Amino acid sequence: MAQFFWQNPKSRQNPKSRTLTPKTASHHALPAHYSDSQRCWRAWAMLFFLFVCTTLHAAPPGMRLIPAGEFQMGSTDARAWPEEIPAHTVRLSRPYLLDETEVTNAQFARFVQATGYKTVAERRVNLKELMAQFPPGSPPPPVHMLQPGSLVFVMPFGAVDLRDLSRWWKWTPGASWRAPEGPPSSLKGRSTHPVVHLAWEDAQAFCRWAGKRLPTEAEWERAARGGVDGLTYVWGSDKPNDAARSGWFANIWQGVFPTRNLATDGYERTAPVRSFQPNPYGLYDMAGNVWEWTADWFDAQAYLARAGQPVIDPTGPARPLNRAVQRVQRGGSFLCHDSYCTRYRPGARQGAAADSGTSHAGVRCARSVE
Numbered sequence: 001m002a003q004f005f006w007q008n009p010k011s012r013q014n015p016k017s018r019t020l021t022p023k024t025a026s027h028h029a030l031p032a033h034y035s036d037s038q039r040c041w042r043a044w045a046m047l048f049f050l051f052v053c054t055t056l057h058a059a060p061p062g063m064r065l066i067p068a069g070e071f072q073m074g075s076t077d078a079r080a081w082p083e084e085i086p087a088h089t090v091r092l093s094r095p096y097l098l099d100e101t102e103v104t105n106a107q108f109a110r111f112v113q114a115t116g117y118k119t120v121a122e123r124r125v126n127l128k129e130l131m132a133q134f135p136p137g138s139p140p141p142p143v144h145m146l147q148p149g150s151l152v153f154v155m156p157f158g159a160v161d162l163r164d165l166s167r168w169w170k171w172t173p174g175a176s177w178r179a180p181e182g183p184p185s186s187l188k189g190r191s192t193h194p195v196v197h198l199a200w201e202d203a204q205a206f207c208r209w210a211g212k213r214l215p216t217e218a219e220w221e222r223a224a225r226g227g228v229d230g231l232t233y234v235w236g237s238d239k240p241n242d243a244a245r246s247g248w249f250a251n252i253w254q255g256v257f258p259t260r261n262l263a264t265d266g267y268e269r270t271a272p273v274r275s276f277q278p279n280p281y282g283l284y285d286m287a288g289n290v291w292e293w294t295a296d297w298f299d300a301q302a303y304l305a306r307a308g309q310p311v312i313d314p315t316g317p318a319r320p321l322n323r324a325v326q327r328v329q330r331g332g333s334f335l336c337h338d339s340y341c342t343r344y345r346p347g348a349r350q351g352a353a354a355d356s357g358t359s360h361a362g363v364r365c366a367r368s369v370e
């Protein structure tokens with residue numbers, strides 16, 4: 001209605017008031033004694049003021065401004081996992097900026113080139129620190145697991161027990177962001193793919209270097225929902241269909257997880273960022289491609305603890321719950337399929353070991369608006 005009124009002002013006016021009276025007109029004009037020079041300076045001042053306002057509120061290249069406001073955090077979907085419920089109202093009191101895409105290999109390479117940073121996956125494992133995370137008396141891991149490396153998804157043969165993650169996650173010496181599937185894989189042809197194998201501290205280090213920070217879990221979810229509450233997926237309510245040959249919404253898994261990857265969306269593993277349509281905020285891959293680290297510690301019970309209370313600018317639990325030391329990851333990955341993991345839904349969440357990366361987890365960064 002407001003737009004209609006703006007486009008057709010005369011249709012809403014009293015016919016008797018269509019002509020401005022001299023008094024009304026003079027209220028909007030400069031006094032008659034103003035010189036042409038003064039009028040010119042005033043116009044330039046107004047243009048400069050508008051330029052400054054626009055610049056201050058514009059997002060920098062590669063980022064999007066997410067408005068402050070309330071949203072429903074969590075899931076009401078029948079497929080929600082226990083850690084996603086109950087859905088509850090959360091208010092974010094300030095706008096913020098979020099990267100349009102997951103951090104790419106090219107972006108991470110610039111960071112490493114500038115700083116000489118070595119990721120956790122590229123460092124030799126500290127046995128003392130590792131054992132501190134296990135119950136007293138636990139046996140040490142095999143020697144090969146102390147070599148620099150990371151966890152890589154390897155498709156198993158034949159039927160597997162879906163409760164046994166070790167059937168498809170393989171500790172791979174030499175695997176890192178430089179070699180996503182381990183040696184001899186490389187980044188050749190993958191400069192615009194999302195960087196993977198980042199531990200939480202690696203993700204945080206990159207964002208700091210870039211003058212940014214990790215988003216909170218609430219910031220990530222509000223951005224993923226694109227300003228629309230209650231949708232099952234970031235693209236709407238249409239369920240992904242393995243048989244579809246076109247029109248895929250995200251890079252996820254088609255076929256039978258984990259033994260048959262049809263890749264009808266075009267990608268067996270990571271896809272270049274921006275390969276699929278963005279959400280209403282202009283953000284790409286908020287569903288699928290790679291999981292994304294957030295700032296929050298993970299607590300499966302966190303939403304239950306908030307029930308019935310006003311929740312404003314939440315930052316997650318104050319400390320890790322147990323020896324697992326997990327941080328929240330969001331968005332799902334190219335390994336997610338309806339038959340096993342629908343965690344590419346915007347309300348879905350998972351805790352991941354903060355000191356480890358995998359071949360399907362990366363990051364995107366946020367920035368506060370001053």
Ligand SMILES: [Ca+2]
Nearest residue numbers: 251252265267
């Ligand atoms: Ca895929």
Ligand SMILES: [Ca+2]
Nearest residue numbers: 285288290331
């Ligand atoms: Ca993603």
